[in-house]
Amino acid sequence: MVLSDPLIELNDIDFSYSSEAPVLRGVNFCLQDGARVALKGGNGAGKTTLFHLILGLITPSAGSIAVMGRRCSREEDFVHARRHVGLVFQDPDDQLFCPTVVEDVAFGPLNMGLRSAEALERAEDTLDALGIYHLRDRVPYRLSGGEKRLVSVATVLAMKPDVLLLDEPTAGLDQSVADRLIQVIRSYPCKGLLLISHDPGISSALTNRAFILKNHNIEEDSGSPE
Amino acid sequence: MTCEAFASGSSFLHKADPRVKVLCAFFYSLVVACLTIMPAQLASLLISLLLLASARMPLAIVVKRIALINIFVMALWLVIPFSTPGRVLFHAGPLEASVQGIYTSLAITLKCNAIVMANMALLSTSSMFLLAHSLAHLRVPSKLVQLFFFTWRYLHVLEDEHRRMMQAIKIRGFIPRTDILTYRTYAYLVGLLFVRAYERGDRVYKAMLCRGFNGTFWLLHHFHLHGRDVAFGLGMGGIIMALAGIEWSYLIR
Ligand SMILES: Nc1ncnc2c1ncn2[C@@H]1O[C@H](COP(=O)(O)OP(=O)(O)OP(=O)(O)O)[C@@H](O)[C@H]1O
Ligand SMILES: [Mg+2]
Numbered sequence: 086m087v088l089s090d091p092l093i094e095l096n097d098i099d100f101s102y103s104s105e106a107p108v109l110r111g112v113n114f115c116l117q118d119g120a121r122v123a124l125k126g127g128n129g130a131g132k133t134t135l136f137h138l139i140l141g142l143i144t145p146s147a148g149s150i151a152v153m154g155r156r157c158s159r160e161e162d163f164v165h166a167r168r169h170v171g172l173v174f175q176d177p178d179d180q181l182f183c184p185t186v187v188e189d190v191a192f193g194p195l196n197m198g199l200r201s202a203e204a205l206e207r208a209e210d211t212l213d214a215l216g217i218y219h220l221r222d223r224v225p226y227r228l229s230g231g232e233k234r235l236v237s238v239a240t241v242l243a244m245k246p247d248v249l250l251l252d253e254p255t256a257g258l259d260q261s262v263a264d265r266l267i268q269v270i271r272s273y274p275c276k277g278l279l280l281i282s283h284d285p286g287i288s289s290a291l292t293n294r295a296f297i298l299k300n301h302n303i304e305e306d307s308g309s310p311e
Numbered sequence: 312m313t314c315e316a317f318a319s320g321s322s323f324l325h326k327a328d329p330r331v332k333v334l335c336a337f338f339y340s341l342v343v344a345c346l347t348i349m350p351a352q353l354a355s356l357l358i359s360l361l362l363l364a365s366a367r368m369p370l371a372i373v374v375k376r377i378a379l380i381n382i383f384v385m386a387l388w389l390v391i392p393f394s395t396p397g398r399v400l401f402h403a404g405p406l407e408a409s410v411q412g413i414y415t416s417l418a419i420t421l422k423c424n425a426i427v428m429a430n431m432a433l434l435s436t437s438s439m440f441l442l443a444h445s446l447a448h449l450r451v452p453s454k455l456v457q458l459f460f461f462t463w464r465y466l467h468v469l470e471d472e473h474r475r476m477m478q479a480i481k482i483r484g485f486i487p488r489t490d491i492l493t494y495r496t497y498a499y500l501v502g503l504l505f506v507r508a509y510e511r512g513d514r515v516y517k518a519m520l521c522r523g524f525n526g527t528f529w530l531l532h533h534f535h536l537h538g539r540d541v542a543f544g545l546g547m548g549g550i551i552m553a554l555a556g557i558e559w560s561y562l563i564r
Contacts, residue, residue: 174514178511192519
């Protein structure tokens with residue numbers, strides 16, 4: 086990877102779920118090394134859709150995607166992309182599927198090729214950093230909404246991705262837990278961060294630029310934060 | 312969770328190594344299913360009852376489940392005695408019940424109950440998750456284990472979506488009646504249930520892809536075989552062989 090390559094690059098992306106209504110039309114977007122960007126836009130503007138496109142979970146009808154300097158067109162390319170870019174889903178229930186919390190968190194590291202002991206250790210460290218070590222042996226789908234949210238963040242951080250895509254990570258968290266999450270993410274050494282949040286507090290704490298999705302397209306938000 | 316009602320407990324069977332229990336359940340069921348003589352079948356029912364008693368599970372649920380299975384068995388009693396040829400025992404209208412038919416029905420009843428009870432005692436005293444892991448440790452092909460595990464996981468998704476939708480209609484004052492609104496509501500519910508469960512499954516799968524899933528079922532959990540597990544396995548092995556022995560000694564006579 087050349088140093089100046091952007092972390093994520095979208096060129097002229099078109100996407101629609103059904104043929105009538107386009108969600109994204111001709112979207113161009115670039116996340117540079119070191120960038121910490123907030124992604125705004127009303128409900129249904131297509132923010133979550135954009136995240137899923139970046140990781141190849143859905144396929145655009147036109148345009149190209151490059152992640153970490155590698156052009157992504159086939160599934161193998163996205164497998165590579167997903168090792169570097171971590172996505173926290175909007176709904177934590179989508180993300181958790183293992184019988185115990187610690188296993189869910191260790192699942193990503195194991196897939197990256199870590200040995201069981203290392204993966205377990207990393208899972209435990211991550212849980213500890215998020216202050217939820219006590220949930221270690223609980224069953225994920227029987228946790229409270231806020232606890233699930235923290236575990237789903239842990240599952241992503243445990244893979245130590247270079248880029249974080251956070252889809253409303255503080256929704257449903259009480260103030261003190263949200264603050265702790267913000268601290269953990271601030272101190273996490275990532276190369277780039279893309280954050281969707283309807284809470285101006287967390288946006289200003291974590292990002293220094295803002296883009297807005299509206300009318301199927303993305304533009305820099307002029308009334309930017311700070 | 313409805314399908315793991317017995318998984319937690321403190322009996323000997325709850326603590327036993329699930330690998331041993333899976334093996335015992337498999338061979339025991341196999342042998343019992345092949346038994347043809349009544350004394351062996353009765354003995355197996357007795358053994359199953361003992362196993363069930365030693366698992367110390369909530370009695371009410373156990374009885375309910377066994378009753379449920381016997382409803383199906385009862386259906387066989389309505390057909391087999393009258394459709395098997397043999398010496399006529401009694402008449403029911405134009406139908407004739409044969410001794411052989413009754414004997415066959417009884418054998419099915421005994422074996423079916425024996426197998427169900429033993430499997431309840433041996434398998435439902437472990438969580439599904441432990442069972443999936445023990446299958447993986449027993450070198451069952453990984454694809455089968457995953458199929459088993461995800462079937463169970465997605466049953467939960469279905470159950471979960473169902474619960475949420477029922478809550479949603481209840482808080483809006485829905486009371487089931489025999490009218491068109493009720494039928495329409497249920498039709499919507501069933502339709503939506505499958506769509507929602509499908510989409511949830513799809514998103515769970517996508518989230519797994521995001522974490523590098525490539526089809527491997529990781530084994531973090533390791534079982535330890537204790538002396539008591541070996542003893543239990545050997546004991547069950549002995550019982551299984553004894554049952555087979557009774558059957559065999561009768562057959563060669
Ligand atoms: N699976 C789907 N099938 C069909 N249409 C969908 C699907 N998911 C989203 N949409 C539609 O695509 C549009 C964009 O949805 P998306 O989830 O990306 O919005 P969002 O910006 O994340 O909104 P929110 O802030 O509410 O999370 C919406 O109009 C939505 O109705
Ligand atoms: Mg969204």
